[in-house]
Each structure stands twice: as C-alpha cells, then as structure tokens.
Amino acid sequence: MVEPDVVGGLVGGALIGLASVLMLLLLGRITGISGIITGFINWNTEGSHWRPAFIVGLIGGAVLYQIFSGPLPIEMQAEGPMLVLAGLLVGIGTRLGSGCTSGHGVCGIGRRSPRSLAATVTFMAVALITVFVTRHLLS
Amino acid sequence: MKTILASLCCGIIFGLGLSISEMINPARVIGFLDIAGQWDITLLLVMGSAVFVTLIGFPLVLKQPHPLLSEKFSLPTKSNIDMELLSGASLFGIGWGLAGLCPGPAVAALASLSPSVMLFVAAMLVGLYIAPMIENTLVKIKKPSTAA
Numbered sequence: 534m535v536e537p538d539v540v541g542g543l544v545g546g547a548l549i550g551l552a553s554v555l556m557l558l559l560l561g562r563i564t565g566i567s568g569i570i571t572g573f574i575n576w577n578t579e580g581s582h583w584r585p586a587f588i589v590g591l592i593g594g595a596v597l598y599q600i601f602s603g604p605l606p607i608e609m610q611a612e613g614p615m616l617v618l619a620g621l622l623v624g625i626g627t628r629l630g631s632g633c634t635s636g637h638g639v640c641g642i643g644r645r646s647p648r649s650l651a652a653t654v655t656f657m658a659v660a661l662i663t664v665f666v667t668r669h670l671l672s
Numbered sequence: 673m674k675t676i677l678a679s680l681c682c683g684i685i686f687g688l689g690l691s692i693s694e695m696i697n698p699a700r701v702i703g704f705l706d707i708a709g710q711w712d713i714t715l716l717l718v719m720g721s722a723v724f725v726t727l728i729g730f731p732l733v734l735k736q737p738h739p740l741l742s743e744k745f746s747l748p749t750k751s752n753i754d755m756e757l758l759s760g761a762s763l764f765g766i767g768w769g770l771a772g773l774c775p776g777p778a779v780a781a782l783a784s785l786s787p788s789v790m791l792f793v794a795a796m797l798v799g800l801y802i803a804p805m806i807e808n809t810l811v812k813i814k815k816p817s818t819a820a
Contacts, residue, residue: 535703535710535711535712537712537713537714537717538693538694538700538714538717539714539717541692541693541694541714542693542694542714542715542717542718542721543717543718543721544689544692544693544721545688545689545690545691545692545693545694545695545718545721546689546693546717546718546719546720546721546722546724546725547689547721547722547724547725548685548686548688548689548692548693549686549689549690549693549718549721549722549725550689550721550722550723550724550725550726550729551685551689551725551729552682552683552685552686552689553682553686553722553725553726553729554725554726554729554730554733555678555681555682555685556678556679556682557729557730557733557734557739557745558729558733558736558739558740559675559678559679559682559739559740559741559742560675560678560679560682560739560741560742561738561739561742561744561745561746561747562739562746563746563747563748564682564686566774566775566776566779567775567800570775570779570796570797570800571800574797574800574801582675582676583675583676583678583679584679586675586676586677586679586680586683587679587680587682587683587686588683588779589680589683590679590680590681590682590683590684590685590686590687591683591684591686591687591690591776591779591780592687592779592780592782592783593680593683593684593687593783594683594684594685594686594687594688594689594690594691594780595687595688595690595691595696595780595781595782595783595784596687596783597684597687597688598687598688598691598692598783599691599783599784602691604784605691605696605697605781605783605784606694606696606697606699606700607696607697607698607781607784607786607789608697608698608699609698609771609786609788609789610698610699610701610702610771610772611698611770611771611772612788615770615771616771616788616791616792616795617791617792617795618767618770618795619766619767619768619770619771619773619792619795620767620771620773620778620791620792620793620794620795620796620798620799621767621795621796621798621799622763622764622766622767622770622799623764623767623768623771623773623774623775623778623792623796623799624767624795624796624797624798624799624800624801624802624803625760625763625799625800625802625803625806626760626761626762626763626764626765626766626767626799627760627764627774627775627800628760628799628800628803628804629756629757629759629760629763629803629806629807630756630757630758630759630760630761630763630764631748631750631757631760633764633774633775633776634719634768634774634775634776635686635774635775635776637761638719638722638723639719639722639723639726640726640730641748642723642726642727643723643725643726643727643729643730644726644730644747645727646748646751647751647753648748648750648751648752648753648757651753651757651758651761652757652758652760652761653761655757655758655761655762655765656761656762656764656765656768657765658765659761659762659764659765659766659769660705660765660766660768660769661705661707661769662765662769663705663765663766663768663769663770664702664705664706664769665706665707665708667769667770668702668706668708668709669708669709
C-alpha cells in the first residue's frame with residue numbers, strides 16, 4: 534500500500550464539503566463542476582455569472598496553494614492521444630450522465646439522492662475496471 | 673455582485689481543498705483506483721470527509737426557506753435512474769480511469785500551467801460541447817425513448 538495522506542485528505546475533503554454546503558446556503562446551487570463548466574460554455578442565460586466566478590475561484594484556490602506550499606504535486610498518468618481520448622470521454626460522459634465526482638459524488642450523496650448514488654457507484658466501478666484492464670491485463 | 677463574490681470564495685475553498693487533498697494529482701487518483709496495485713486509500717478519505725460534511729450540512733441548509741443570496745434553491749429535477757445516466761457515468765468512468773483526472777481537479781490543476789493538463793481540459797471541453805449532438809444521433813438511431 535502507498536502511504537496515504539491522512540491529514541491532507543481529511544482536511545482537503547472537509548474543505549470541498551464546506552464549499553459545497555456554502556454554495557447551497559448562499560446561492561442555492563449544487564456544486565457540480567461539470568455542470569458549472571457546461572453552463573460556462575452555453576453562456577446565454579441571465580444571472581449566470583456565478584459560474585465563471587466559481588471557475589476563477591477554483592483555479593485561484595490552486596494558485597494560492599502554490600504560493601504558500603510550493604508547486605502542485607501533479608504526476609500525469611496518460612499522455613498524447615490517450616490523454617485526449619480520456620478528456621473527451623470525461624466531457625461526454627459527465628454531460629450525458631448529468632454530473633461528475635462533485636455533483637453526483639459529494640453533493641448528490643449529501644442530498645441522499647438515489648440517482649446520484651447510482652451514478653457514483655457506476656463511474657467508480659467502471660474506473661476501477663478500466664485501471665485493472667489497462668494496468669494489469671494489457672501491460 | 674454578492675452572488676459573484678460568494679461563488680468566487682466558494683470556488684477558492686473548493687480549489688484549496690482539491691490541492692491540499694492532492695486530488696489534483698492523477699497519481700493519487702489512479703493509486704486509489706488501482707486496487708490490484710499499490711493501493712492508495714487517500715481518495716476514499718477525501719470523499720468520506722467531503723460527504724460527511726454535506727450529509728450533515730445539506731439537510732440543515734435545506735430547512736431554510738430560501739438561500740441567503742437568492743430567492744429559491746435550484747436543485748436537480750431528475751430523479752430517475754435511466755440508461756442515459758448509467759451510460760454517461762460509464763463513459764466518464766473509463767476516461768477517469770485512463771487519465772486519473774475528473775472535471776474539478778483538471779480545472780484546478782490548470783494553475784500549474786502544465787501543457788498536459790491544458791490538453792486534457794481542452795479535450796474535456798470538446799466532449800462537454802459535443803455530448804448533446806452524440807445523444808441526439810443515438811436517439812434518432814434508436815426508437816424515441818421516454819427518458820427525459
């Protein structure tokens with residue numbers, strides 16, 4: 534087993550949960566990043582400026598981390614055409630499935646939504662199988 | 673203006689959370705998904721901690737008559753578990769398993785100015801944009817379904 538980042542994981546996770554609760558309390562919105570980006574692409578509705586603001590904040594938070602703690606630890610696991618394929622699938626899948634790890638995972642389960650739980654179990658299971666196939670069966 | 677500032681602040685907290693928990697690192701994500709390899713439990717701790725907070729916080733918030741800065745709550749209206757949901761979640765699962773990046777961490781990781789992250793985000797934006805076209809084509813091929 535790899536040494537888990539227990540403190541970072543629990544604190545970081547709590548901040549993600551807190552941001553989601555605050556979004557619901559202040560704006561009455563579910564924090565689903567894929568949905569927020571989609572709203573950003575189809576930018577035609579009035580009063581939707583909160584979406585780009587959230588995206589700017591999301592990147593800003595990572596910038597703040599870099600200022601105080603040094604470079605973000607990013608070790609890419611795919612490159613070139615595989616990375617493009619992965620990006621396309623993540624985009625298409627989250628739009629068709631109306632959500633990703635944040636909207637369905639963190640917020641949907643928080644709302645006790647069976648639909649979101651079904652989506653979360655599905656993408657988790659498929660991702661586990663994908664990693665098993667690509668890293669153990671095919672390599 | 674207040675909504676924009678509030679959303680910006682929530683985004684910052686979310687981005688800090690993703691950075692501190694290292695979920696912006698594809699190696700951590702793949703490490704969790706690779707149960708047959710050197711398993712890394714960190715993602716489960718992050719998810720558990722975040723869901724713990726929303727499970728407690730959401731019911732408290734939803735007891736309020738309306739959000740503090742808005743007239744009403746805008747909650748998802750769909751509640752059915754259909755093929756669209758499950759096929760979408762499956763495609764997302766494949767992409768997530770291939771790269772170890774999902775939308776939130778990918779966007780936050782843009783802060784690193786890594787060309788690979790930019791490439792992934794560009795492809796993801798194309799995917800988000802073309803998804804409805806793919807869906808319409810599939811609906812035309814199949815018989816019209818009742819799924820919303």
